[in-house]
Each structure stands twice: as C-alpha cells, then as structure tokens.
Amino acid sequence: MPLQSHMHLISTDDHLIEHPKLWSDRLPKKFLDAGPRIIEKVMPRSVHAGDGARGDAGTKLAEVWTYEGRIYPYIGLNAVAGKKPEEFGAEPTRYEDMIPGCYDPAARVLDMDIDGVQATLSFPSFPRFAGTVFLEAEDKELALLSVKAWNDYHIDEWCASAPDRLIPLVILPLWSVEECVKEIYRTAAKGAKAISFPENPSPLGLPSFHTNHWDPVFSACEDTGIPLCVHFGTSGKAPITAPEAPMAVMTALFGCNSMYATADLLFSPVFHNHPKLKFMLSEGGIGWIPYMLERMDLTWEKHRFYQNINQTVRPSELFSKHLFGCFIEDDFGIKNRHAVGIGNITWEGDYPHSDSNWPNSRKRVHDSMLHVPDDEVHQMVELNARALLNFPRT
Amino acid sequence: MPLQSHMHLISTDDHLIEHPKLWSDRLPKKFLDAGPRIIEKVMPRSVHAGDGARGDAGTKLAEVWTYEGRIYPYIGLNAVAGKKPEEFGAEPTRYEDMIPGCYDPAARVLDMDIDGVQATLSFPSFPRFAGTVFLEAEDKELALLSVKAWNDYHIDEWCASAPDRLIPLVILPLWSVEECVKEIYRTAAKGAKAISFPENPSPLGLPSFHTNHWDPVFSACEDTGIPLCVHFGTSGKAPITAPEAPMAVMTALFGCNSMYATADLLFSPVFHNHPKLKFMLSEGGIGWIPYMLERMDLTWEKHRFYQNINQTVRPSELFSKHLFGCFIEDDFGIKNRHAVGIGNITWEGDYPHSDSNWPNSRKRVHDSMLHVPDDEVHQMVELNARALLNFPRT
Numbered sequence: 208m209p210l211q212s213h214m215h216l217i218s219t220d221d222h223l224i225e226h227p228k229l230w231s232d233r234l235p236k237k238f239l240d241a242g243p244r245i246i247e248k249v250m251p252r253s254v255h256a257g258d259g260a261r262g263d264a265g266t267k268l269a270e271v272w273t274y275e276g277r278i279y280p281y282i283g284l285n286a287v288a289g290k291k292p293e294e295f296g297a298e299p300t301r302y303e304d305m306i307p308g309c310y311d312p313a314a315r316v317l318d319m320d321i322d323g324v325q326a327t328l329s330f331p332s333f334p335r336f337a338g339t340v341f342l343e344a345e346d347k348e349l350a351l352l353s354v355k356a357w358n359d360y361h362i363d364e365w366c367a368s369a370p371d372r373l374i375p376l377v378i379l380p381l382w383s384v385e386e387c388v389k390e391i392y393r394t395a396a397k398g399a400k401a402i403s404f405p406e407n408p409s410p411l412g413l414p415s416f417h418t419n420h421w422d423p424v425f426s427a428c429e430d431t432g433i434p435l436c437v438h439f440g441t442s443g444k445a446p447i448t449a450p451e452a453p454m455a456v457m458t459a460l461f462g463c464n465s466m467y468a469t470a471d472l473l474f475s476p477v478f479h480n481h482p483k484l485k486f487m488l489s490e491g492g493i494g495w496i497p498y499m500l501e502r503m504d505l506t507w508e509k510h511r512f513y514q515n516i517n518q519t520v521r522p523s524e525l526f527s528k529h530l531f532g533c534f535i536e537d538d539f540g541i542k543n544r545h546a547v548g549i550g551n552i553t554w555e556g557d558y559p560h561s562d563s564n565w566p567n568s569r570k571r572v573h574d575s576m577l578h579v580p581d582d583e584v585h586q587m588v589e590l591n592a593r594a595l596l597n598f599p600r601t
Numbered sequence: 602m603p604l605q606s607h608m609h610l611i612s613t614d615d616h617l618i619e620h621p622k623l624w625s626d627r628l629p630k631k632f633l634d635a636g637p638r639i640i641e642k643v644m645p646r647s648v649h650a651g652d653g654a655r656g657d658a659g660t661k662l663a664e665v666w667t668y669e670g671r672i673y674p675y676i677g678l679n680a681v682a683g684k685k686p687e688e689f690g691a692e693p694t695r696y697e698d699m700i701p702g703c704y705d706p707a708a709r710v711l712d713m714d715i716d717g718v719q720a721t722l723s724f725p726s727f728p729r730f731a732g733t734v735f736l737e738a739e740d741k742e743l744a745l746l747s748v749k750a751w752n753d754y755h756i757d758e759w760c761a762s763a764p765d766r767l768i769p770l771v772i773l774p775l776w777s778v779e780e781c782v783k784e785i786y787r788t789a790a791k792g793a794k795a796i797s798f799p800e801n802p803s804p805l806g807l808p809s810f811h812t813n814h815w816d817p818v819f820s821a822c823e824d825t826g827i828p829l830c831v832h833f834g835t836s837g838k839a840p841i842t843a844p845e846a847p848m849a850v851m852t853a854l855f856g857c858n859s860m861y862a863t864a865d866l867l868f869s870p871v872f873h874n875h876p877k878l879k880f881m882l883s884e885g886g887i888g889w890i891p892y893m894l895e896r897m898d899l900t901w902e903k904h905r906f907y908q909n910i911n912q913t914v915r916p917s918e919l920f921s922k923h924l925f926g927c928f929i930e931d932d933f934g935i936k937n938r939h940a941v942g943i944g945n946i947t948w949e950g951d952y953p954h955s956d957s958n959w960p961n962s963r964k965r966v967h968d969s970m971l972h973v974p975d976d977e978v979h980q981m982v983e984l985n986a987r988a989l990l991n992f993p994r995t
Contacts, residue, residue: 292905295903295904407843415846417845417847448861449803449810449865450803451809452811452868453868453909453910455900455901455908455910456868459864459893459897459916460861462892462896463861467854470842471846471850474847474853492896494889497933498856498889502853502886502931503849503853505956506853507849509686510848510955514847516849536899537892537895538895539891562899562903
C-alpha cells in the first residue's frame, strides 16, 4: 500500500469558477457597469468545435460574463466534475448546471474530502488561467483593479475559508512590469504562494522569455520565493491541426504546449539570470519529459557553438533545478519517474475539468503507485508540492 | 554484441541534394528557363534566424535554385555531414561546400560503407521533403513535369546506380488527387517503395486528414503496398516559440510536429477507411510515443461519446497497426521500446543533416543497443524497414 493514509494529496492544479459578484463586490462604483459581471443571454446550446453532430441542439438562456461590453460565453470551461463521460459534451452555461464545489469554497473542501485531497491550488476561469482576459482591456485602471479584485477574492475569501486546504495563487497585470512587481509584493505579504503566468508571453503580443523584459518580475519571484505556474494553453495558442479536426486531437496534444514552454525556457537566459526561479508546468503531464530532455541535450551538444545560448550548462541540468512537471494520470511518466527526476514531479487533480478523476482521485493515484517505493510516492504526491509552494503542514 | 555483423542498418530517412542538371536534363525545351535550375547570386553569408552574432558575416557568391523566377536560397539545408559541431552554423551555399555524397550516388554509397549503413531512403531537398515547392507553382503543367522529373531521377539515376543500397522514394503532385493517383501507379510500376507526403496537408491550404479528399491517394497506396512517409516539418509549420528564440528551441521541438501528425491521424477516419495503409513518422523520434499513446487513449476513453471519432477502436491499437516511428538516437525510446512496439520502430541516419552521426552511425546504434536482445535489435535496425518498404535482401 504505497499511498499510505498519512500521505496528503496536494493538487498543484485545480480550477475555480468565479461567483457572480466577485468583481461587483470589490470594484469602485464607477466601474460596476464596465467591470466583469454576469448577465443572462440566449446562447447556442452546442459548444464543441468540430462536433457537427450537436449542431442542431437549439438555444438556451445562459448566464455569461460581460466585461467592457464584450461577452464571454462560458462561465466555467468544462466544469463537468461528477458527470460520467457519456454525459460530457456541452459546457455548463448556468451556475445551476455545476456542482457547488466549482464556485463555493466550503463545498469545494467537502468535495476534496470525498476525493481524498488535502490541499489544492486553483486557477481562474473567466479571466483565463493566467488572467490574460485583462490584457484585452480598454481601460487599464479598471483592468488593474480587476486583477487585484481576483487576487483579493482568492486570498481573502476563497482560501481564507480553509487556510490549510486552499493554497493562494494570484494573477498579474501582465501589461505592466512595474505593476506586476507591485502586485507580487502586495499579494506575497498577504499569503500568495504561487503565480499563474503565461506559458509563452510572445503569442499574446508580449515580449518573450528571450528578452530582458520580465527580469524585474522574475527577480520579485526569487525574492519572495514564489514559483510561476505556466498552465498549458495560457499562451493563447491551442494545438489545432485542421478546421475539421475533432476536439480530441487538441485535447490529446495540449501537453505539447508544455514541451514548447520547456524548450523555450531552457534555451533562454531566464534561469541563468535567475538562479532561484522555479516554474511549474501545470497540467503538462510528465511522460514526455525524459524524451524531451534527451532531445534538448543532443541539440545543445551539437548546436550550441553558433547560437546565442548558454555554452556550459546542459538543458537537463537546468530542468532539474528549475522546472516541475504536474500529472493527473500518467502511468508511463510514473514508471519513468527517475528519468524525469523524483524531485521534479507533483500531482494534480484538475477538478472540476473533464480530465479530473473526482471523486476517485485518491484511488486512481493509489492504483498508479502500486510498484513505487513509499518515500517516492510521498515526494510526488505531497512533499515536493509543499516545499515548492512553501505550504507546510499546520 | 547485440548489433551483429549480419544485421544490416536500413536508414528510413536520409536526404539527397539535387544535382544542378536534374531538371534541365529532363524538362522539355520550352520549360528550361522557368523550370528549376541553378544560378549564381550574391547572398548574405549568415543564414541562421535568431543568431544575431553572425549578422556581420558579409556576403558570398552562392549557387541557388531559381524556379519560375523565384529564388530558393539554399541548395542543401544543413548539409553538414563530416563537419564537427564546432564548424556548424552556415548552410552550404555552393556544391563545393558539401561532400560529394550529398549529391553523387556513387559517393553516397561509399559514405554509407564508411558509416556501416546498408540501404537508405533519401528525401528531396530543393523541392522540400514532401515536394511542396511545386504547390507554389504558377504553371501546373511544368510543376507536374518537375515532380515526375524528380521521381524519374530518383528511381532511374540515383537508385538505379546501386539498387540494393538506395531505396526509391517519390513525391506527388499534391494539387491534384487524380494526378497523385496516376503518379503512384506510374512510379510503383518502376520500383517506388515509399511516398513522401505532408505530415499535415491543412496548413499548406490542402484538405485535412479529416476529409475524404485523399481517399483515392490512400487507396492507391494500399493497392500498391507503398507506405507514406510524413517527415516532420512537411506541413510547413515549424515549432517557433518567439521571434527572438534561438534556433535550438525549434530544433529540439520538431518532434512535436510528429506528435501532431500522430494525434491528427489516429482521431481521423483515415485508418478506419484504409485498413492496409501505413505511415512512417520520419525523423519524429520514438521516446514520446508511449506518453502520447496513453494520453490519446485517456482522451478517447473520456471524450469519444460526444465527438465524431471512432467509438470502438482505441488510438493505441490503431497506432500499432498503422504507424512507424523513426529514430536517429533516442536512448529513452530504445529503453521503452516495448511500450512503443518493437514492430513499430525503424532506424534512420539523417545523412547529411546535422543530426546525423555519420561516419559513426553504426557505432552509435551499437552503443545504444547494448542491453537489447539480438532479435529486437535486428527488427528495429533492419527487418521492420525491409518489411514495410518491401525491400528484401537480394
């Protein structure tokens, strides 16, 4: 029984659905109309691209976010926890379509109890996982207040309701390095343990990891000891092969985004300039990591001489010091855990998305660890995450 | 000694550089000016994107291809065989910059002897690996004749000079399914053993694998028993993360293109409609395959019910029947060869590109196989390729 009862499951990637009044509870009166709020709107029922079979599903009076007049159709991407796969298909379009654990922290903790999960790090939904919705803002004063409102909600309301169970993660005002730095220190002072950051800023129109643009942000992360979580998809680029491809192609390929982030970071100056910085590859899986490390090292061995890349440190060595993989279920990765690095692996639940095994997460982890020594199980499911997130047992 | 002397190395992916008169020897007189030919042109010496350090390298009188008035700057992408990594950097810009094995089949066979390679499948260079240069043609009559000229050259001149060493591969006139089918039968009759095809036609402006557009092509492949080789990069999409990213990022990530092709094909109707069809993932590597098969199967288990994908056959089952991985060096993949499928692995040399280990390929393969049983070595380095390419020992 390798997953023993004293071993806590710490999930490094779950998701929360913002409750309807998150922003209207916090924004100044003059911004209540333009700021994010929920309205009712008639929307098509069918939501899955590439799924012609559902095209005639009609319409529904949905609850949607509106922000500066723009409509954001889905309140909770893939909030299907508790449904059978046979019932998957449409995104929930009303809060009543979801189980309360999606948006109510007390209900979430009860759902974690059922699932055997001790603590969780939850990403935003409407603002997108790295808060990139606020990059689209016309009014940057409102956008900055909206970022702060999400962070205040997450720390003061969501996590404060169960401080040993819910781990504070924050987003940044990505359009301003100066404001990013201020927000890191402001939220660190009140308990932030992780920052959600784009897996690649370049496709968002922001400077890439190969510039010195982000250095003040990364220095603030080193200074406060806070890791950056780069969730797959946060670059805004999805692995879509063709207009007609079924969504399964994209779903299966999303880990490639984390491969892109890994190569992008390990051939950049980031870790050479920031030796204490840590990144988590949220939802990226782990089974591909040994292949990619071998491939990057071979590339470095043969091709470093004529390129502006570090000439002395191998990418795999950088990986082991700076990057952390996150798996939901990845039996091939577990089998090859030593090639990934036992210290570089964390577990995640992905509640309430469709890749989650809720309410059977603990059983699924147990089954995948049957042949793993106890101490290695403990590192991967709990200890690595506690150390990285500076979230000790209380 | 697992790689024994009676085991032949069959390379499923090398490259040839077209000699200057390939087309002018074969095209009708009226097309000699517009058809592909070599001219001299002053070109910048520095050729590597993202490598600022070489920006002041000056100019050089280069040999370049011209075709319908367009200039194609490099006669041989990365034809660096025999150079030390410290000497890599610039593409060769004159035939005299390359070793003759790049463009002379007799010299190639001698280089294969040095390298311990028995037989090889060579892809085009100027037409791009899947002949997609001819999609850009204004005059499709000339383009069709140019495709046929490359195929005739490859079969009648290149391979005919050493028929037990050089394996005929052909390209197709991709803009016309009808002409593709004709060209498959025409070249099969004179010995074609493989077809180079885009890893994904969609980014090239062609219908995707999720349409029925290619069915006559795939039926002709089944009928003639010829596999399709989808070399990474042939979709025209490169894994570039940012404008400033060093080329190493792209080099390390190119295997992701083969992951895209794998998921795209396995969630398409292609193999359900063409049960005898085979694809080779040229240069794609193999170490990622078990991770991706597990990920695709999980996606299929949870997400098939609401999507237009096959409901009864798991992606991993399709993979084992239809897809073949090709590795240059991939020790993690070799270690996990049973999870890939021993019958789904072939070796490749990649001569004369920079990932090649020439003239030490046989030694490198030997070293990577030290702990592999003899019969499995034999399958991976020779027998799988001979069966797939219908290229028995003579």
